[in-house]
Amino acid sequence: MNIFSCESDVFGVFKDTNSYCFKESLCEDAKGMLSLYEAAHFALEGEDILEEAKAFTTKHLKEHYIKSTPTIDRHLAKLMNHSLELPLRWTTPRVEARWYIEACVDDDSLHPDVLQLAKLNFDMVQAAQQEELKELSRWWKNLDLASHVSFARDRLVENYFWALGIIPDHRYGCCRIGIAKLISFTTPIDDIYDIYGSLDELELFTSVIESWDIKAMEKLPNYMKLCFLALYNTINEISYFLLKKHGLDLVYYLKEMWAGICKSYLVEARWYHNKYTPSLEEYLENGFISITAPLILLHTYVLLQEDISVEALEYLTTHPKIARWSAMIVHLYNDLATSTVCEVTIMFVVA
Known part of the structure; x- marks a missing residue:
């Protein structure tokens, strides 16, 4: 059945x-x-x-x-x-597949040829994914952002693993690499807002992201200049690829999503600096954006789709309920790692 x-x-x-x-x-x-x-x-x-x-x-x-x-x-x-x-x-499909293959060694009812075929399939897909990770490693090393923003988390393999969880199908390696690059930017930018930048610097950095203008970054400290320029070049590179493939200029939609996430980070930074405790409604309304799910959803759509429509992009920028609530749950589970209060909030939201 x-x-x-x-x-x-x-x-x-x-x-x-x-x-x-x-x-x-x-x-x-x-x-x-x-x-x-x-x-x-x-x-x-x-x-x-x-x-x-x-x-x-x-x-x-x-x-x-x-x-x-x-x-x-x-x-x-x-x-x-x-x-x-x-x-x-x-579970994550590829991780589960590896575990299940090993578990099937004890299954006497399984034909040995089937098990061997599963192992070969896994090894072939894994080899392709290792090549993707090599490409990402070369990109990250050449970018050299980690050495200049040394206070930020440097977790390229973990970021790739997140992308693999979002796009597990081995056919979409290009999309997976693109998503891993984006996630690799969200962690240092998040750390800039959370632990390093002064409030004045963060206000200025947010305005530069919103303007998406190289000239506007002149007043930024060097570490912020490097971070913005690296992001600027990567997003424009993705936009160039999409323009060639689909004939659509999508820079506006991509940079608007980055502006949105930086503004949500800034809200949280202001709460912290002003020692302000937000209400549950404020926390949830800002949190579903700051968890980066809407940003990743839109980028996944444009990198994955063969037929991109402006109507769909406009719809995604409105944060439809299914995306909003999914992002909110991700945000709550993420915060659960550091706060027991979130467990009660999750139960309330999910119920």
């Missing part, structure tokens, strides 16, 4: 008609329970039956794994333990 082609009510067949609870007999099929558990993580808002399924399967899989591991298939036990730790819905 294809769970994606039917409504969640189809899972009602697994419930007892008298008690309206999930049938205890389901526990006899460990593999089926694992499949139901994975399916339950695709629940949308209001699909209570899948939320019940998630709680039911989690409880019984834990009991089954802890109490019955010696009596069940070793491969299945490994899948259970891994899925309970991180459901398939929450």
Whole structure:
């Protein structure tokens, strides 16, 4: 059965008609329970039956794994333990593929040729991605921004990994490289606003980004000049590539997104310097932009699409609800790493 082609009510067949609870007999099929558990993580808002399924399967899989591991298939036990730790819905495809290939060594039911084919496919894709990372490394080394903005985070491989999570399909290497370059700029610029620049410098830097004018950067300190010029050249290079490919001048849309993110960084810098605690509404409204999701979404669209429309670009700049709420959740989960208060906020927003 294809769970994606039917409504969640189809899972009602697994419930007892008298008690309206999930049938205890389901526990006899460990593999089926694992499949139901994975399916339950695709629940949308209001699909209570899948939320019940998630709680039911989690409880019984834990009991089954802890109490019955010696009596069940070793491969299945490994899948259970891994899925309970991180459901398939929450994984990064390429990382999961690597783990699954290694896990399948214990699966006696799998034909060895299939496993060998999976290994070859993984190695070929990985080799292509290593070439992408080499290209990025050469670009970053030639840019030499890290040595001049030494206080900022220098995490090129991590930035590429983020891009790989956004664009996992091996066919879109050009887009993946472009996104990794953009993310490589967001971290030093974020650090400039967070920990290094004075408020006066940040005000000036933001105005220069907004103007997108080389002449306007004369009053900037050297480290900001280098950062702006590196960003300016990279965005113009991407715009040149898009103009050749699609015949569209997209500099305006790209620089507007960068201006938007710098203005959101500036708002947070002002809060910090003025010792101002924002309201929840202010925090969320500014945070969905400062997390860079809208910026990356628009750049992904223009780098990935074969048929770019001005109407779509205009629509993306309005921050539609689906993009806004997704970005907000990313922002909250990001802040959760440093603040327990965010856990309550996340539960409030998601609910």
